[in-house]
Amino acid sequence: MSVIRTIMVLTLSASMLFSGSALAQERKTVVASFTIMADMARQVAGDALNVISIVPPGAEIHEYAPTPRDILKARQADLLLYNGMGLERWFERFYEGMNVPTAVLTEGIEPIGLEEGPYEGRPNPHAWMTPINGLIYIENIRKALVSLDPDQADTYNRNARAYSERLEHMDRELRTALTQIPDKQRILATCEGAFSYLTREYDFRERYLWAVNADQEGTPQQVRRLIDDLNADRVPVTFCESTVNDRAMKQVTSETGARYGGTLYVDSLTRAEGPVPDYETLLRYNAQQIKKGFDLE
Incomplete structure (x- = not known):
């Protein structure tokens, strides 16, 4: 009886597998x-x-x-x-x-x-x-x-x-989270200028090392310009994106006395076990990181 039952179970499983594949x-x-x-x-x-x-x-x-x-x-x-x-x-x-x-x-x-x-x-x-x-x-x-x-x-x-x-x-x-940041501090400093739509929507100004990911990333000229801009605006925190090297931004951060606020996600989701496995989580995660970076957590 047990052998017959086993054959029946295997047959049913194969049928279900074939049906699902089909x-x-x-x-x-x-x-x-x-x-x-x-x-x-x-x-x-x-x-x-x-x-x-x-x-x-x-x-x-x-x-x-x-x-x-x-x-x-x-x-x-x-x-x-x-x-x-x-x-x-x-x-x-x-x-x-x-x-x-x-x-x-x-x-x-x-x-x-x-x-x-x-x-x-x-x-x-x-x-x-x-x-x-x-x-x-x-x-x-x-x-x-x-x-x-x-x-x-x-x-x-x-x-x-x-x-x-x-x-x-x-x-x-x-909108509720990001508008808690005081108007004078509402400047988002990142590696790539990938946040223009966010800064327009939520009334930020934008500063970045390069406009869009390309061959020229983190050049001495880009670093010097951003250091000057952040010092002039007294920007308290900087960020960089997950798909690029953050070395240049950390140099900027060190030379301006700002805090490094960590990684933001723009061009890619993570795998399921990562922090941003879907689009909705990406949006929420970035907003939380920005708010935390401005010391509002």
Whole structure:
């Protein structure tokens, strides 16, 4: 009897495994350029789609070099999602020759221009750094998924609505937290100028070493200029981003007498066990780090 029972259990398990595998294969696949876009898409898609990120957690997005496996993933996708605004400078070469639909997720966002560096005059691409802009990303994702898979439109509409409500609450939460910082101190000093949308939304001024991640990072000229700016403004705290080297900012911090407030996250989520495994946590974590850095915890 025990042998028969064992065979039955194994047969049932194999059947369930095959059924689950078949279901996964039936779902369409969406490939996003990097982890933050992929997480947003997963929140809207739920279990109705497979969502994959090309750039892995922790990697630098601007100068990413796609692998042959990345190219294969994209060629097999039913939809490609990317930020646009020149963020994924490798994407046009990557996408060339692929017969796969794409959606640009920054469509409808009011851009902030880069004011210096090799990309001066182009839009600052880090538009997702405020939950208010996140709402536009969600809507663009929702429309793209409904167009791809209209049979699941109710699912995508429902998930997008719930996600948007959470981000609206997040905006109120961040506004309350960040506006506790006194107006005269509300200057955000970072390595990359990736916080322009956040500083515009919550009435900060912005100081940084370089405008956007590129070949020239932490040059003596950049360091000297930021030291002078922070001394003139008496900025009490500095930060740097997770995907770049913080050595230059720590030099600035040491020479100005400011505190080093630690790491902020912009271009990448962490793996599940890390501090920012999803977009909502990233926004909340950064706000908490900024508030703590200004000694308001």
